Every structure is written in structure tokens, then in C-alpha cells.
Amino acid sequence: MDVPAFFKSEFAEHHAVARATEAALQPAFAGLLAACVACIRGGGKIMLFGNGGSAGDAQHIATELTVRYKETRAPIAAIALSTDTSTLTAAGNDFGFEQIFARQILALGRPGDLVIAISTSGKSPNIIAALKQARAMGLVTVAFGGKGGGDMVGLADHLLIVPSDTTARIQEMHITLGQMLCGALELELGLVLPS
Numbered sequence: 497m498d499v500p501a502f503f504k505s506e507f508a509e510h511h512a513v514a515r516a517t518e519a520a521l522q523p524a525f526a527g528l529l530a531a532c533v534a535c536i537r538g539g540g541k542i543m544l545f546g547n548g549g550s551a552g553d554a555q556h557i558a559t560e561l562t563v564r565y566k567e568t569r570a571p572i573a574a575i576a577l578s579t580d581t582s583t584l585t586a587a588g589n590d591f592g593f594e595q596i597f598a599r600q601i602l603a604l605g606r607p608g609d610l611v612i613a614i615s616t617s618g619k620s621p622n623i624i625a626a627l628k629q630a631r632a633m634g635l636v637t638v639a640f641g642g643k644g645g646g647d648m649v650g651l652a653d654h655l656l657i658v659p660s661d662t663t664a665r666i667q668e669m670h671i672t673l674g675q676m677l678c679g680a681l682e683l684e685l686g687l688v689l690p691s
Contacts, residue, residue, distance in 0.1 A: 513658065513665040514672070520659050525673065528654045529680050531636050535610040536685060541573035543604065545597045545626060546614035549667050550640075551578035553614050557674040565678040569687035575604070577626075597626035601633070610636040614674075616666045618646020627651040640673060642666030 532542060542561065544554035554576040561574035577600045578584070587599040601611060611630040615623045618641040630637050631651060639645065639652035643661050658669040681687075 509662065509665060510668060513660045513662070513669060516659040517669045517673075521656050521673070524654060524656045525676070525680075528638055528656065529677065529684060531610060531638070531654055532677065532681055533684050535608060535636060536572055536681070538608045540606065540608035540610060541575065542610050542612060543575055543577055543601065544612045544614065545577040545600075545623070547578075547620055547622065550614040550616065550670070551576070553640075553667065553671050553674060554578055554612070556671065557612075557678065560675065560678040561681070565675070565682055567682070567687075569682060572681060572685070572687075577601070594621040594625050597622050598629035601626055601629045601635070605630060605633050605635050607634060610638060612638040612640065613648060613652070614640045614670055615646070615648065616642045616663045616670075618643065618648040623648065624651065640670045642669075 535542060542558070544558050545551070546554045555578060558574040558576040561572040563571070577597050583600060584596050587596045591599060605611070611626065613623050613627050618639065624647050627637050627639065627648060628651060636654070637652045638654040638656070639648040640656050641648050642658040642663070643666070645655060645657045649655065656673060658666045660666050660669070
């Protein structure tokens with residue numbers, strides 16, 4: 497294996513996807529930010545969910561919101577639906593794995609809340625079931641995707657599809673967009689003064 501060539505190739509692909517994401521998603525990001533600001537100002541909460549690495553991203557973003565991103569400030573109401581192992585295993589056992597997130601949204605969702613689904617393929621049945629449940633309850637739906645968006649297209653009020661078919665590059669852009677959302681929310685809600 498040519499390690500320097502591999503290293504350079506991975507960064508080249510990352511930079512290309514980052515540039516394409518920047519060019520494609522600024523309007524969608526602005527819409528997402530406005531929806532999140534309205535949710536939080538209205539007393540709502542942000543619920544995030546995904547599978548595998550996307551579950552990790554959901555937890556990461558929820559933590560940045562509830563604890564802090566850049567500065568110590570008031571918490572922003574957010575929860576990752578992938579963290580409660582008792583709920584996940586009970587819902588999976590009693591209703592099937594497809595319902596693990598939908599069941600939590602049914603229990604916790606309230607008018608004014610917003611859900612963020614994170615999926616590289618957009619085809620996971622539990623992600624689709626959760627978005628359908630949120631829609632049925634009148635919640636604001638958001639999807640971070642890639643590979644064209646899969647079955648999430650048409651189920652999200654705000655759709656941020658990374659223009660790539662490479663799972664690793666999509667995940668890199670998802671966490672970048674998620675952290676940008678945290679920073680923008682802090683500024684937009686007046687929680688941190690710009691330097």
C-alpha cells in the first residue's frame with residue numbers, strides 16, 4: 497500500500513465533497529436554522545436519531561446543545577433517541593426494531609418539537625418509521641442524508657443531502673453540518689456574543 501498516496505487521496509475526496517456540500521446546502525442550512533430557532537424560542541425540543549455512526553452523531557450534537565458548544569451558556573433542549581438502552585431493547589423486543597425511534601417520538605413528541613433524522617442511505621426502516629410518526633404528529637421533520645436521500649425524500653420539511661455516495665464522506669459532512677448548527681444556534685439565540 498502506498499500510504500502517502502492513500503492519505504492524499506482521502507483528503508482530496510474529503511475536500512471535494514466539502515466544497516460540493518458548501519455549494520449545495522447553504523439555503524437548506526438557513527432553513528434548518530430558522531426552524532430550530534423557532535422550535536427553541538417556542539419552548540420545543542430537538543430530538544435526534546440515527547443508526548451506528550449516525551447514532552453517534554445524534555448523541556454528539558445533542559450533547560453540544562444541552563451542555564455547550566463554544567461558550568458556557570443556557571442549555572438548548574435536545575435529546576438523542578439512541579442513548580436509552582432499556583427503551584431501545586424493550587421497543588425492539590415488543591414492537592420490532594423498526595419502531596425503536598417512532599415509539600419514543602410518540603411518547604415524547606409535543607407540538608412545536610423538531611426531529612432530526614441522520615442516515616447516510618436514507619433507507620433504514622426505523623428512520624423512515626420515525627419520520628412518518630413525527631409527520632403524523634405535526635412535528636417539524638429534518639433529514640441529514642446522502643446518496644440522493646433515499647426514502648427520506650418527501651418525509652422531511654428540511655432536507656440536507658450531502659452530494660456524495662461515499663459513507664465516510666457523508667458522515668464527515670453530517671457532523672460538520674451538525675456542529676455548524678450548534679454554533680449558529682448559539683449566535684442566533686443570543687447565547688454567545690460574536691468575537
